[in-house]
């Protein structure tokens with residue numbers, strides 16, 4: 114485990130009395146805490162916090178942050194996540210005091226600029242998706258899915274129908290069936306055919322009077338455009354169901370085609386993927402939804418509307434499913450995506466998609482001699498390789514992903530979609546240069562050679578990172594999130610069955 118990069122914890126650096134701040138002398142009388150708060154809420158012993166100087170504090174966290182792999186430091190081909198460059202002009206605008214220092218409960222007449230941004234973004238997303246109205250409230254793709262499913266439920270109920278089944282292809286993102294469950298509906302899974310399209314025979318058998326909706330990702334998570342989309346829309350609509358478009362990644366279709374034109378009734382978009390909201394690390398996202406007019410009455414409230422020259426919030430939506438997020442959505446992310454859309458304009462957005470697709474096909478063709486292609490078709494914004502060939506030599510896709518860390522890359526998405534054996538899903542995005550892609554391609558080819566000549570080096574990777582291969586299942590199931598100072602305390606943790614990684618406190 115580890116190497117010479119073993120690092121002191123901030124608690125271990127602590128020296129009594131050292132501080133990272135200086136305050137001027139207090140010039141008001143001190144107030145005893147127990148005269149303000151009930152005694153039972155007060156700590157008996159002081160909180161044990163690390164005591165370090167400002168410089169040591171800065172170095173400590175800067176060094177830790179440098180250990181991260183991020184889009185600003187390296188190529189990050191995490192398929193389905195669209196890890197494109199987040200332009201810094203987004204950050205500039207998000208920091209304007211007029212946006213950063215307002216409060217959502219200010220009077221509306223003092224928030225006109227912010228409301229205009231939201232209103233215009235709604236309009237732009239309608240145009241991009243071919244929908245009639247948009248709600249910016251959902252805070253993530255998954256929440257957008259759930260919101261839309263609740264609207265679909267309300268729609269069917271308003272017509273006196275009790276439709277509970279949602280059809281989801283086996284290539285779908287895991288959030289799809291999860292959202293179905295949280296919305297109180299039932300998932301019906303259908304399979305894909307040999308070309309990676311929806312199996313139409315299965316779809317025809319699956320639809321019926323209980324069909325609430327079909328959820329589809331197009332291009333699918335295989336990076337393939339659904340060739341039978343018009344037929345699919347017809348089958349679902351004739352059965353009385355709604356068509357839901359998982360638009361988490363619309364990086365292949367901007368300005369080229371629109372969910373609304375393909376026959377979809379409702380869509381969510383991920384602002385933190387296609388539209389350059391920074392993402393990863395669990396930061397805030399935004400998953401707006403757009404819908405056709407049949408579903409408009411059920412949209413979350415409030416909506417941002419425009420009366421003459423005035424923008425305001427409209428709460429008067431009697432059939433609304435209600436509010437799904439505090440205030441009006443994650444404003445900071447929505448603002449960044451608004452800047453991105455304006456900076457590119459319609460022509461620029463179309464180029465984004467054309468180049469994303471070109472890049473993905475370039476990489477796919479270059480890698481095809483060295484790894485198996487899951488489907489030998491023109492791909493859209495991403496493509497899926499299979500490590501079947503390497504598995505026969507005893508090396509798994511997980512090993513290849515770990516080996517990529519030694520070369521300084523974030524690995525692609527692996528083992529998703531579930532239907533491709535040993536898969537690796539690569540999404541270069543449009544923001545990468547040919548040189549960057551070529552370097553990455555060379556590394557993957559080199560790893561393929563290692564698999565043949567020296568599999569152990571791949572199987573035991575990574576070799577150059579701060580920690581080597583971790584027990585990921587235990588780390589996820591029994592994380593240790595608190596520092597324990599003494600060996601005694603650590604032993605107690607181990608007793609509890611937690612995973613103390615050879616003395617490293619996670």
Ligand SMILES: *Cc1c(COP(=O)(O)O)cnc(C)c1O
Nearest residue numbers: 193253254255286288359361398
């Ligand atoms: C990322 C993704 C989602 C979920 O989006 P979150 O913002 O992570 O909730 C749903 N579907 C697809 C296809 C995705 O790639």
